[in-house]
Amino acid sequence: MEDETSPTIGSDWAGSSKRGKSIEECEVMIRRSLRNPQVKVLIEQMEKSGCRVGDNFIRAVVCTTPHGGAFQKGRGITICSNHIAIQDEVNQVIKHELIHAYDECRAKNLEWLNCAHHACSEIRANHLSGDCHLKRELLRGFLRIKGHEQECIRRRVMKSMRANPECTEAASKDAMEAIWDICYNDTKPFDRAP
Known part of the structure; x- marks a missing residue:
């Protein structure tokens, strides 16, 4: 259970x-x-x-x-x-x-049902794991070159947030935007984004 x-x-x-x-x-x-x-x-x-x-x-x-x-x-x-x-x-x-x-x-x-907590971890996971590197985006069919990484991260965060029963799409987007700078720039445990 x-x-x-x-x-x-x-x-x-x-x-x-x-x-x-x-x-x-x-x-x-x-x-x-x-x-x-x-x-x-x-x-x-x-x-x-x-x-x-x-x-x-x-x-x-x-x-x-x-x-x-x-x-x-x-x-x-x-x-x-x-x-x-x-x-x-x-x-x-x-x-x-x-x-x-x-x-x-x-x-x-960390409370996974809290929209801001969940969105922050998703921002970090998509940014620091390399999920949104240009090569991966091209393989997914997204052809935008300039600004692709942050657009990809936002798209993937919103997709992941759909599974959170406590977060509507609007609440997810508001949470993501409110904590974006802090979480995107938090590269721990790395010195910088790999």
Whole structure:
């Protein structure tokens, strides 16, 4: 039974892959991701902040929802093997979800049902994970060159906020705009946006 106060915060990478991987194949890809420099920094910083990242913190599962993965407080990160096809997708989803986990760890009082808290973590996850790099946007069919990153982040934040039962579209947009500068410029645990 899921804790209603800690919703699953999902990464909408799914949809780029028509084929998925088995759980075993995905687990191998997860182990490879753990060698990624950004992933290593995020895990090290969580551990330094007192949040244990055990062997089962990131795990492969078969998902019924159209997500590449998700973070849930107290449960860790799940990677949807049936929606992941290549290593780069696993790396991206893990980085995105680890930023949510890091935010949960460092904030100690983060309330996922609070529109501003949720929007802030989504801004950070989309910005710091590289979800909105030009290459990824072009692959998604978004051809705008100038200003693409912030437009992408705003679009993806709003898409993620739709899953929050406490946040209407208007409340989500207002929250995102109110905290944009603070959250976009917060690059912790990195010195700057990767």
